[in-house]
Amino acid sequence: MNPIKPGVAKSSARTSVLSDETYGKIKEMIVKYEISPGSRVNIDALSLQLKTSQTPIREALARLESDGLIKKEPLKGYSATNLLTLEEFHDLFQFRLLIEPWAAEQAAKRITTEGKRILNLEMKSTMKTLKQKSVDEFKSLTEHDARFHKLISQLSGSKSVESAFERTHCHLHLFRLYMAHRLHLIENNSRAKFVEGLFEQYYQNGSGQLAIIEHSAISNAIIDGDSKAARASMHSHIQSSLKRFSTSVE
Amino acid sequence: MNPIKPGVAKSSARTSVLSDETYGKIKEMIVKYEISPGSRVNIDALSLQLKTSQTPIREALARLESDGLIKKEPLKGYSATNLLTLEEFHDLFQFRLLIEPWAAEQAAKRITTEGKRILNLEMKSTMKTLKQKSVDEFKSLTEHDARFHKLISQLSGSKSVESAFERTHCHLHLFRLYMAHRLHLIENNSRAKFVEGLFEQYYQNGSGQLAIIEHSAISNAIIDGDSKAARASMHSHIQSSLKRFSTSVE
């Protein structure tokens, strides 16, 4: 006879984007190797861990599958995708080579005062951060790298290019390879050499920051409105990365 | 002690890809204008209509949102995205201009006997279909167009390019615009002119099939292994489409 049911969860102040939050959390778990490549993803376990029901988990996993970060096998369940093979990595960089130089070119053509400000801020704050060696240098660099390339894709003014770049999740894949290396999970020799190439992309001779130098060139060209130089410098930036990988493996 | 369970052969033969099926069905509903642009998408109604529970619907909608075909507003629900604006359309074609000529070039470089066979088959069967005027000509043409461009993206050998092209859903957007026109849903004048340009992409002077002619040039170049010609013809194919739209609007 009691109309009020006790024991109902109190959870209030819900912003109601729970499935979005869940998406971000699971994605972060993948990046941070809490979900290792190829391993199974258990829905029940996740719902316990994230303290949510299955529905948001399923929605998040569906989106992640669409992103190519999670694989769904019809009657077996979900699992994280494997690390990129060399071929896939090469393919990914080839794709970046198609769209990013164009994006840089467009960014130079369309650059505004506000755009210059943001671009300058990104470069300056990164250099400042790198001066104080206390933090994980590689982490700072890759995070800057992700922000930088995303920013340029946005400055291109093309939603298609921006979202296509976003969906490559290239920095996520890079970071996952980096984590695999740190955790000594890469036994294959050629793969190990490949990851060494990954480091070389960011460090030059173990001292300077190669990426920052190349990024500066791109950034300056865009701010100067020099579209040809912007395209060329972005092209050589990606090209040289790709070449470094290729030579370190082959 | 009968080990054989009776009544098992009930609903077997379940391929258990119900959420995938649902995804396809909803997508088809969007293309076919059963779900009109901008309108709300009710989960309960869909589950009734498709005779399934809410869970597969939710997963499908999450994927469709990731595809940009469905929009999710936090506490209001799902709705179909609007028709492409002129700017978005221009942007989309600009993106195709970035990746498809490259795809055609690569296809010409990598073409195999099997690839030639498939490409020839696509062209021949389409021409044959168009000879018998009984069917909806526009429908046949757009379906061929979708298959043709997808095929070339596959022949490029780049998974990144293939999936990036796939995710543009460009033919879905085209067909939706076409449907909007047929249903007299486009009142705006410039929008109407725009759709007229859409028709011109496929029909030349109301008689010949422009797309088929241009496709033949591309197809021949690929089969001949002439990568330069393949790139050039694909570029001009997309470029001229884009130009036709621009002039018909401006």
Next chain:
DNA sequence: CATGTTGGAATCGTATAGGATTCATCAAAG
């Protein structure tokens, strides 16, 4: 006429039960 309140409708998230399938273990036969 404008504004605040209140009620219903719709949607989101939760919880739970049960059918279906896969995987691994184990027993039996050759």
Next chain:
DNA sequence: CTTTGATGAATCCTATACGATTCCAACATG
């Protein structure tokens, strides 16, 4: 001892009911 088949547990997938929150619109009041 090896191979084959069956049994049971774990997991996935579906279905359904319910509570909580928010939006929308009608209504009353100053």
